[in-house]
Amino acid sequence: MSELINRSAVELRDLLDNGEISAVDVLDAHLARVEAVEASVNAFITITDDVARAQAQAADQRIKNGTAGPMTGIPVGLKDILCTTDAPTTAGSKLLEGYRSPYDATVVKMLREQDALFIGKANTDEFAMGSSTEHSAYQFTSNPWKLDHVPGGSSGGSAAAVSAQEVSVSLGSDTGGSIRQPAGFCGVVGLKPTYGRVSRFGLIAFASSLDQIGPFARSVEDAALLLGAISGKDPNDATSVDTAIPDYRATLGGDLTGVRVGVAEEYQIDGMDSRVEESVKQAIGELEKLGAEIVPISLPHTEHALATYYIIAPAEASANLARFDGVKYGMSLAQDNLLDTYLQTRGKGFGPEVKRRIMLGTYALSSGYYDAYYVQAQKVRTLIKRDFDEAFQNVDVIAAPTSPTVSFQRGARSADPMQMYLSDVFTIPANMAGIPGIAVPCGFADGLPVSLQFMGRAFDEATVLRVAHAYEQNTEWHTSNPPLDAQISTAS
Amino acid sequence: MQFETIIGLEVHAQLLTESKMFCRCSAGYASADPNTHVCPVCLGLPGALPVINHGAVQATIMTGLALTCSIPEYSKFDRKNYIYPDLMKGYQISQYDLPLCGGGVLPLVIDGKRKDIGITRVHLEEDTARLVHRTANGETYSLVDVNRSGVPLMEIVSEPDMRSPEEARAYLMALRQILRYIGVSTANMEEGAFRCDANVSQRTLDGSVIGPKVEIKNMNSFRSVERALAFEVERQRKALRDGEALVQETRGWVEDQGITVSQRTKEFAHDYRYFPEPDLPPLVLDRAEVDGIQSRMAELPTARRDRFIEQYGLNEREAELLTVEREVADFFEVTVDGDSDRAREASNWITGEIFALMRDSGLELEDVKISPEQIRELIELVGEDTINNRTAKEVLVAVHETGKSPREIVEERGLAQVSDEAQLLAVVRSVVDEHPDAVTDYQNGKKAAIGFLIGQVMRQMRGTANPGVARSLLEQTLAERVTS
Ligand SMILES: [Zn+2]
Numbered sequence: 001m002s003e004l005i006n007r008s009a010v011e012l013r014d015l016l017d018n019g020e021i022s023a024v025d026v027l028d029a030h031l032a033r034v035e036a037v038e039a040s041v042n043a044f045i046t047i048t049d050d051v052a053r054a055q056a057q058a059a060d061q062r063i064k065n066g067t068a069g070p071m072t073g074i075p076v077g078l079k080d081i082l083c084t085t086d087a088p089t090t091a092g093s094k095l096l097e098g099y100r101s102p103y104d105a106t107v108v109k110m111l112r113e114q115d116a117l118f119i120g121k122a123n124t125d126e127f128a129m130g131s132s133t134e135h136s137a138y139q140f141t142s143n144p145w146k147l148d149h150v151p152g153g154s155s156g157g158s159a160a161a162v163s164a165q166e167v168s169v170s171l172g173s174d175t176g177g178s179i180r181q182p183a184g185f186c187g188v189v190g191l192k193p194t195y196g197r198v199s200r201f202g203l204i205a206f207a208s209s210l211d212q213i214g215p216f217a218r219s220v221e222d223a224a225l226l227l228g229a230i231s232g233k234d235p236n237d238a239t240s241v242d243t244a245i246p247d248y249r250a251t252l253g254g255d256l257t258g259v260r261v262g263v264a265e266e267y268q269i270d271g272m273d274s275r276v277e278e279s280v281k282q283a284i285g286e287l288e289k290l291g292a293e294i295v296p297i298s299l300p301h302t303e304h305a306l307a308t309y310y311i312i313a314p315a316e317a318s319a320n321l322a323r324f325d326g327v328k329y330g331m332s333l334a335q336d337n338l339l340d341t342y343l344q345t346r347g348k349g350f351g352p353e354v355k356r357r358i359m360l361g362t363y364a365l366s367s368g369y370y371d372a373y374y375v376q377a378q379k380v381r382t383l384i385k386r387d388f389d390e391a392f393q394n395v396d397v398i399a400a401p402t403s404p405t406v407s408f409q410r411g412a413r414s415a416d417p418m419q420m421y422l423s424d425v426f427t428i429p430a431n432m433a434g435i436p437g438i439a440v441p442c443g444f445a446d447g448l449p450v451s452l453q454f455m456g457r458a459f460d461e462a463t464v465l466r467v468a469h470a471y472e473q474n475t476e477w478h479t480s481n482p483p484l485d486a487q488i489s490t491a492s
Numbered sequence: 493m494q495f496e497t498i499i500g501l502e503v504h505a506q507l508l509t510e511s512k513m514f515c516r517c518s519a520g521y522a523s524a525d526p527n528t529h530v531c532p533v534c535l536g537l538p539g540a541l542p543v544i545n546h547g548a549v550q551a552t553i554m555t556g557l558a559l560t561c562s563i564p565e566y567s568k569f570d571r572k573n574y575i576y577p578d579l580m581k582g583y584q585i586s587q588y589d590l591p592l593c594g595g596g597v598l599p600l601v602i603d604g605k606r607k608d609i610g611i612t613r614v615h616l617e618e619d620t621a622r623l624v625h626r627t628a629n630g631e632t633y634s635l636v637d638v639n640r641s642g643v644p645l646m647e648i649v650s651e652p653d654m655r656s657p658e659e660a661r662a663y664l665m666a667l668r669q670i671l672r673y674i675g676v677s678t679a680n681m682e683e684g685a686f687r688c689d690a691n692v693s694q695r696t697l698d699g700s701v702i703g704p705k706v707e708i709k710n711m712n713s714f715r716s717v718e719r720a721l722a723f724e725v726e727r728q729r730k731a732l733r734d735g736e737a738l739v740q741e742t743r744g745w746v747e748d749q750g751i752t753v754s755q756r757t758k759e760f761a762h763d764y765r766y767f768p769e770p771d772l773p774p775l776v777l778d779r780a781e782v783d784g785i786q787s788r789m790a791e792l793p794t795a796r797r798d799r800f801i802e803q804y805g806l807n808e809r810e811a812e813l814l815t816v817e818r819e820v821a822d823f824f825e826v827t828v829d830g831d832s833d834r835a836r837e838a839s840n841w842i843t844g845e846i847f848a849l850m851r852d853s854g855l856e857l858e859d860v861k862i863s864p865e866q867i868r869e870l871i872e873l874v875g876e877d878t879i880n881n882r883t884a885k886e887v888l889v890a891v892h893e894t895g896k897s898p899r900e901i902v903e904e905r906g907l908a909q910v911s912d913e914a915q916l917l918a919v920v921r922s923v924v925d926e927h928p929d930a931v932t933d934y935q936n937g938k939k940a941a942i943g944f945l946i947g948q949v950m951r952q953m954r955g956t957a958n959p960g961v962a963r964s965l966l967e968q969t970l971a972e973r974v975t976s
Pocket of ligand 1: 512
């Protein structure tokens, strides 16, 4: 049964529905894989095999009864920033060590109702703040392609778990690239949906106007499958949007004849890895061969996106993280008086990156600075959005690198936050504009994956998925798995 | 130095919605055990998100319309950041620069003269949790009751248009009356559903001295608002006269000592770091919706008072009394039931007997077990001479006590008025026989003695004698006694 880990989610779906395998078989295969590689990858903060076992049995019953959903019996990883009732939710922070949510995030509830198999809670940078998952308070997650390299972040655990075949698919959250960048680093598919497509209820907030939950998968079709299962208006999230949800899997297929692919000059920057540049150039050539029309476009405000992001995201975060005060839940370093309790708990509970961003955000919102920073950033954000609106008058998708570099060695950028922030320079604009973006493998550089990004119109994930799928199906990049077994045997 | 007092008021009123501002918890927590009306949203748990209670938005707009405020087409919520144990998220969802309602006016009548108090704005926010401070074994500690967290709270800010503590009180009473009239709040100050902060300062009439603005908090009744302001006016005037330094600050009213004490000076003022609430889409207020709210709004007290005078021929005093509370005005109009001829009697009954009953029993109108229909029946019983006014009052009390209808009580207790001359004449004759002194008085010109004799007839008839018939029979009988 070990070959089941090599199956895609849609293949497992067929095998399960045809009765050729059981959900318990699927679970056993994946738990065996977790057993074999997790000590090296460290993708999960918590393994929830008991939960998954019960779900597998319920899934088999459901399949027998003919009430299976698309995700029934499919092994899933959940970023540990999604609230779950039956496992701790830490957000990668000491401050929430052992915290048990009394409710499920809406996306968790949707998957639970189908009896998807919850394998574990995946590692994340603390409160999703980071681009390497090194800011987790719990553990380092390794990049399955090179174990001493980072998986990207902040959803590094979710990306690594899919790449290492510990799960078929997983959920992450993307505020400035936290799905697409780690998907790129780990050589898997990662999709950030349109802001409002997927409910954020139960996602521990980093930056509320930018956060969006989305899927990781080893194929575009699997990502489409999972996106379909979590999309939709949620009465508990006022920013979720009530709009038609296409059958994403059904829209896949065909070539790219008539599809206009925009390529923006602003997505070539100084300091970019030339191998990434080359891979992306080749990928665009491939798209042309598939019938796409390549259209040069301009997104003139792109260069300001990073700076704007580092005003807006920390500003929102500074308020979102105010509730962690050591009084109500989570870690509490109780002192003789309330102020000291606050100071001790927050001082010791938050890691340095979180504190840095709280300070940045608090400063940007302060009286006398608000207009110069926050208000100005919102204006620029509008301009960035307008750039995209104009571009999408003439193109159907925009192709760009996912990240300017491939994965780097653990610790290589820890000393320089600015270097770390630059990892997200190509992913942040989509968050600022609220549009969907997908990362798909497009090459290798020294054995590390290179990733191509497609961005699309708001709520047009279908086109983004279709173009990504056409590219994927006509290239081989997605078919190779990381040399994990070899690395583990060398190490031991 | 001749001083003038400048007062502006900020009122927080809890809205009477079924559920809280941003979650589905019941907002009616008054008699609930602590922390029973709570959920992830109002507890501020990680990952929880607010969803706007549209009923609260409508109630706020209705309030704005009642105060003739402008209603903008576009409004939004903002986060007000500060950390305190009663604030579950570490920020309060409030409104900063684009409130639901803009400038308006609340007209007052002070010493018979109309005075308009400007309304700066009305905005919507969420209430905080409630802290309960305890002491046990010499140690003090605080408990948090989250039931109140997230209850819709409306802030109504006035212009600094009031010139005395009395005017401030009149403003609060008028505002409270309007909120109760349109049904958006109980506006009960003792229960905390209506809270007031005041900004008060002094300036000389010639403008040569302008004192700093002082904010007063912790006033829990209309009386304490008036007392606190009066104290503060004197404190500020004395300081200015004596050349002492006055500072812009926040002061708290200490009820049992009757003084205000400094809480926070301007240097330590909060920077609330307001910014737009990203979890909530902006509010676009459709003109048709605002018009709909306007059309659903109850008639306001002043308009109703004027109409009562016009339509029912009541005098100002009566109309005022009947329109203080909407429930009373409604009760009156149901009693009248479109027949203006009944208005005078209805007004007399309500402002007389019903009010007396409420006063004596300490009950609210809704707790008095008498319906407008029953008052109408009572008026009919008197009008058709079935009972007299005196009996009617007795019947009213019996209605309240038994819940039975006036006709039932009249029948059961045999209270119907006796107008039968033969029956009454026998009683009249026996009364005349039994009271020769009174008869002599009457015949000697003390005509008032007939009142005593009528009273005796009533006594014998247990009040059911038709007083008119009794009088004429007595006059007849006395006249016969003289001639015989
Ligand atoms: Zn609640």
